[in-house]
Amino acid sequence: MKTSTRHKEKLLFEGADWDFPTLQRIHDACEDIALGELGLDVYPNQIEVITSEQMLDAYSSTGMPLFYRHWSFGKHFAHHEAFYRRGMRDLAYEIVINSSPCISYLMEENTATMQTLVIAHAAFGHNHFFKNNYLFKLWTDAEGILDYLDFAKSYISRCEERYGEVAVERTLDAAHALMSHGVHRYAGKTQVDLRQEEKRLQERRAHEEKIFNDLWRTVPVGLKRNKSDRDLEHRRAALGLPQDNILYFLEKSAPRLHPWQREILRIVRHVAQYFHPQRQTKVMNEGTATYVHYNIMQRLHERGQLSDGNHFEFLKSHTNVVFQPMYDDRRFSGFNPYALGFAMMQDIERIVTEPTGEDRDWFPDIAGRGDPMAVLRDIWANYRDESFVSQFLSPSLMRRWRMFQLHDDPEVQEGILVSAIHDERGYRRIRRQLSRDYDIGHTDPAIEIVDVDLAGDRRLLLQHRATNDEFLEEEDLKLVLQHLADLWSYDVLLEELDSKESVVRKHVAHPRTSSRQSEFA
């Protein structure tokens, strides 16, 4: 009797209801385990309670709390809403933002158990990952992002006032179409500092305004031509070709863009770059968060802070999240990053604590080291999906999931070849291939700007190297090239090279004259 009442005192909450003090208690309990027992290192947390409609809002603007205005976000909202209203899809339980403080959105509809799960998952799992993973450290600026987005939003709305919504929308449409090719893939420059970025622009603008003198317009420009002729060689080098960051190239070199258009390209590019690490760490990020929430929830239950019933409710959601349908299941749609990530994290824990002989052969560095959290923290900090899979996908997990590899060569008449299965001969091949599937350098089409005909008609030349002879989808390509040509203001030619390095397809786009004269001239 006595023990059970004491037990009750320890409970964080009873039933499904929660209020703000409950959230505080939940957070503190999770924090105790996350920092004290798991040794996580996180940004300060900010938890925001929102309604389902606000969740839809956040969804449709790629999860960011403040974002510039664009019709496509309205489209996504309508799309998500339609699905949600018809009950075809649930809303995500949470959205978490890589910022400092780290903002997690909680939906008011969630039960207390779900709020605990979300706090453990987002406010500690994702938060730790954001703060410690090298890609995020290198490419994102958690302190500056919200201020930068605020700046971007007001900058773009000022542009709309000055230059008209249509012109801004056209520029944004074009920039969005090229967004996936607006990132620097390799670290070559100094760390991003978005606050500096904003200051830099303000200073430049102030300077321009200070030195503005209308008389300069009337100065004859005859000499300039000569000078540009002399500079031609120099400029070709300065263009920095070849260049795979198309937006960057346009921002710096497109001849007829207005300064405000360059700034919009820059904003879109920064946003793309900000999300770039997330694309490369889906499995790891979700796996980390899932592993963290699972351990925190287990510990809460062990400590008697979570009742059996609520723990059972948690297990049910958890099982749904990490469910992996097999390839012949109707629900199958590729690997579930939550499932694969979580399974690999648990597998690593097993290897560290109770290794088999096979594990010792495959993972001599970590097998039997005895401190799973230290090993995992190290992995979370230093890998991305591609390297993570290629290093830590174990034979035992491949067997458990019964993985196999299909090789589909259209030239082969017999059909699709089963080129590897989960056996001694197949482990390495499967692991290599799966790791490649997570390498966005390999999955995204490799497109580069290779030349500009500066002396002639200023035509921009791009090349796509089709790995395995898989060419670009033409319908979309046409539209994207049109956008590209509009920004560049001259013709654009894209060549596709097959695996033998010979040009097999050519696509040309001409700038739309109207935009050339009115918007971009």
Place this chain on the structure above:
Amino acid sequence: MHIIDRRLNPRGKSLENRQRFLRRAKDAVEQAVKRSLQNRSIRDVLDGGEVTLPIGGMAEPGLHRGGGGIQDRILPGNQKFVEGDFIKRPPASGGGRSSEAGEGDGEDGFRFVLTREEFLNIFLEDLELPDLAKRRLSETEEVTPQRAGFSVSGSPSNIAVGRTTRLAMMRRLALHRPKVEEIEALQKQIDECDNAEERLVLEDRLRTLTLKSKRIPYIDPLDVRYRRFENTPKPVVKAVMFCLMDVSGSMSEHMKDLAKRFYLLLYLFLSQRYEKVEIVFIRHTEKAEEVDEETFFYSPATGGTLVSSALAVMRSIVAARFDPTEWNIYAAQASDGDNSYSDGALTGQLLQQEILPACQYFAYIEVGEEDGDSSMSRSPLWTLYQEIRSAALPLAMRKVCRRNEIFPVFHDLFQKKAAKAGATP
């Protein structure tokens, strides 16, 4: 740690985005509607309550691979394969690929659903009825009062006597108002009564009853009901559409189908613009008759061709039922262009002097065989009408051979700016 309650933040943060999206979508929908009607059969528009449209102009393109080439994939759940097995390709090649690509682009099914009304509004948006003079004149709609139940207030002339007395009686019964007979009987009793004591009792009762009957009036203001009238606007604008069709032997099924499509479009169009549209079907061979829709389109008939007969029937119907000062009269005539040589003069005269002055618009559609040429040789009727035609007359003529030409021709005839110039081919 901070906990912030954002639930009371202004809602609809994405409202602006949604509005922008709708603005953009509207253009796309308009284009899609126009395009869709080129191929859609008109029946569908008439029958279908909803029209569903995929949105093409709303795409957000991006550079991605289109499938094909050599593909390698890792899948979970192998139960039966060993290395070196071959699996037959699914009939649609790259089926496995599509499920993989499905991850990012779940928006193929993004559709707009328009009701028939919305669809028609968009569809007919930039069309205009030619010569709306009459309509403009009579745009002040006539208002007629219509009975609409009862009300507790109103003018004395509108008292609903039956309803009022019924309510009064209900009240009287409910409150036990003494009946007149009852009082009269009591009075009589008093008059006949000898005993003084009894008489006092009776008089007392009488007093009570009279008092009560005074307190509970026979008709209380509460009972009074008035007839209520609502003013219903009655459209004075009336339109009638005459469909004239040659059903002689030379008209093939294909030609009739073309004609029918044109009539349907015209009807749709008119019914968008007018409250009520009457339709009169007149078919003719060498003699004309007014028929119902079923007979008009589907009942076979053969014979020669006398166009004047149809015009004559139309004239008499107009005279009998559709006074041109009150009605907007539209006529559409479809024919393969044949007419008896001897009939030409009469037809011309009828059309020019009787029919056209009465009409808002007279459209002549010359239909041809599917493999025919739009610029086919001049038919007797075409030649005749062309002679009559002048800028001042509301006569338009077109040649149509293929189904998909119907809408463009229709669109042409009723284009907003072309209202006056409708007579040029």
